[in-house]
Amino acid sequence: MRDINTTYMMKNCWSLTTEPHKLWVQVVRSKYNYLDKIIPRVEKKSKMSNFWQGICAAWSLVDPHIQWRVKNGQSIRFWYDVWLPTQTTIIQKALTFIPPVELFKTVRDYITDTREWNIERLQAWMPTETLEIIQCLHPPIVDNGSD
Secondary structure: OHHHHHHHHHHHHHHHHHOOOOHHHHHHHHHOOOOOOOOOOOOOOOOOOHHHHHHHHHHHHHHHHOOOOOOOOOOOEOOOOOOOOOOOOHHHHOOOOOOHHHHOOEHHHHEOOOOOEOHHHHOOOOOHHHHHHHHHOOOOOOOOOOO
């Protein structure tokens, strides 16, 4: 029975991320102050419902499998969001200190005017393997819809 409950809570976690139009998702996001975030940061609160306790317990099973789908690249934080097929953030792969001005840039910010990855700009900060993975991906396209 516990496995069935965990599975159901995992489904609810997924809905919190992928179905923001649903009324119950809007209510839960509002109650726990996650309205403006596409992927909620699920954490325990001092006063939380049984439902939220279940979400918190199941979130660690769902979170590692959440990955952005790059479209226009304007919503995805380049360094901190999981958008590469490696299922890790790029900041974890950094070879050296990343200047603070770079840390909150989006994926779109690392595209050239010719709509190619700006690899030269990134070379000093990350290993060749990560750069090769990025180069294999299609760069975001401005008129390709929201991420």
